[in-house]
Amino acid sequence: PLRILFCGSDHFSATSLKALYQEHKRDPHLIESIDVVTRGDKRVGRGLKTIKEVPAKIAAEELKLPLHEIDTFTGWHPPTPLGGPLNLIVAVSFGRRVPARILNYTLYGGINVHPSLLPTYRGAAPIYHALLNNASFTGVTIQTLHPVLFDHGTILFQSPEIPIPKGMDYQTLHDSLAILGAQMLVHTCRNRLFKKPFQVIESKYPPSEAPKINPEYHSRISWERQTAEDLERYCGTLGTLWCRLGPVDNPDRRKRVILSHLTSWADDKLNLDESAQPGQWRYHETGSKTGLLLIKCRAGWVEVSGIKIEGKTRTQGGEWARSMAANKRGPFVFT
Known part of the structure; x- marks a missing residue:
């Protein structure tokens, strides 16, 4: 035994x-x-x-x-x-x-x-x-x-x-x-497959590596490189993703921001501006109080349900976008 x-x-x-x-x-x-x-x-x-x-x-x-x-x-x-x-x-x-x-x-x-x-x-x-x-x-x-x-x-x-x-x-x-x-x-x-002589299985699959996940690297968003489908998949796999947010004209003031529950947005009725640059965002009003935060990717837009800016508590993405739009602050961009 x-x-x-x-x-x-x-x-x-x-x-x-x-x-x-x-x-x-x-x-x-x-x-x-x-x-x-x-x-x-x-x-x-x-x-x-x-x-x-x-x-x-x-x-x-x-x-x-x-x-x-x-x-x-x-x-x-x-x-x-x-x-x-x-x-x-x-x-x-x-x-x-x-x-x-x-x-x-x-x-x-x-x-x-x-x-x-x-x-x-x-x-x-x-x-x-x-x-x-x-x-x-x-x-x-x-x-x-x-x-x-x-x-x-x-x-x-x-x-x-x-x-x-x-x-x-x-x-x-x-x-x-x-x-x-x-x-x-x-x-x-x-079936005591561990006993010698082994009945060796010849694998047909190519060798590749799967190193330990590094959140700083693997969870970093690249709005210029990744599509909306990419980010939805990455978020579903890793849980949260991160990038930076701040004034368009002052990169030094951009803060780290953690985004959660990213989903690819496919509502053609919005007529979103496809000339928008990756990292630009839009606030979309809905029947709810908060509305939606949408961010442009290399291809497509993602809806962001949760956002946590460095030094602040987590809030709903739509609530943050509504507040920013109402305050009419200078243009901010996700990078």
């Missing part, structure tokens, strides 16, 4: 952990024990005063599984369950490379659940990059753990292509791939 060391962190990995636990309860002769390794809780927010618990840790505690919190494998030695030594490592969205010393400790080495069709989107953020790049499909791969490189293991099992519908948001795609990945992990265990 399998005695698993599960390494995980986020909600994606917690889904796989719960699936393994259910399989352990269903067939303890297949999975005899599960020990869980997670990284320590994080301090987040202003002043790092809020402690954010790791989802995989919460799941392990709820399932009453042996839990080991570590931030590095250096100097750490795997536990020995009652039934005997660990014989398989499962790493899912762990964020740390499992070193050869730990892999060699087990009979079967390690396997990993990765939410892309490898070798496409190797790296920490495959779901984000699939959405940002407007990919038409993605999938899930089960691979062995490489002792040196991330996402360079032997492919043991790969899902069919999963279509990404237009307008799909990050959380919906994440959750569906997490469930699929958990099912594929259980299938891998039941």
Whole structure:
């Protein structure tokens, strides 16, 4: 039977952990024990005063599984369950490379659940990059753990292509791939695909990278380069986007502004001035009190529901635009 060391962190990995636990309860002769390794809780927010618990840790505690919190494998030695030594490592969205010393400790080495069709989107953020790049499909791969490189293991099992519908948001795609990945992990265990000699899958997909998302870079709006559809997709993936706002004639006075809930605007009845330059905005009156804030992109306009200017509280986009239009202040532009 399998005695698993599960390494995980986020909600994606917690889904796989719960699936393994259910399989352990269903067939303890297949999975005899599960020990869980997670990284320590994080301090987040202003002043790092809020402690954010790791989802995989919460799941392990709820399932009453042996839990080991570590931030590095250096100097750490795997536990020995009652039934005997660990014989398989499962790493899912762990964020740390499992070193050869730990892999060699087990009979079967390690396997990993990765939410892309490898070798496409190797790296920490495959779901984000699939959405940002407007990919038409993605999938899930089960691979062995490489002792040196991330996402360079032997492919043991790969899902069919999963279509990404237009307008799909990050959380919906994440959750569906997490469930699929958990099912594929259980299938891998039941069919012992981790045993040598491997039945290697030859992937037909090209290699590409999916590095960790950098909000300062990936969330920065370029009104001259991005279309309205681009910004709607980026906002649905990243949550909020940012740019600068200020007087047309004084770039030094422009402030950072965070925009939320951007949607492509396609109402031909407004006869919006298509000669407007990217970053210029319009206030559109509606039946509501606030109206709409519309901003010109490289192609098309976006409606902005939320706006937070540096040093001020968040307000509705239409309310801000109505106030600016009523005050008849000098021309402001988003850059």
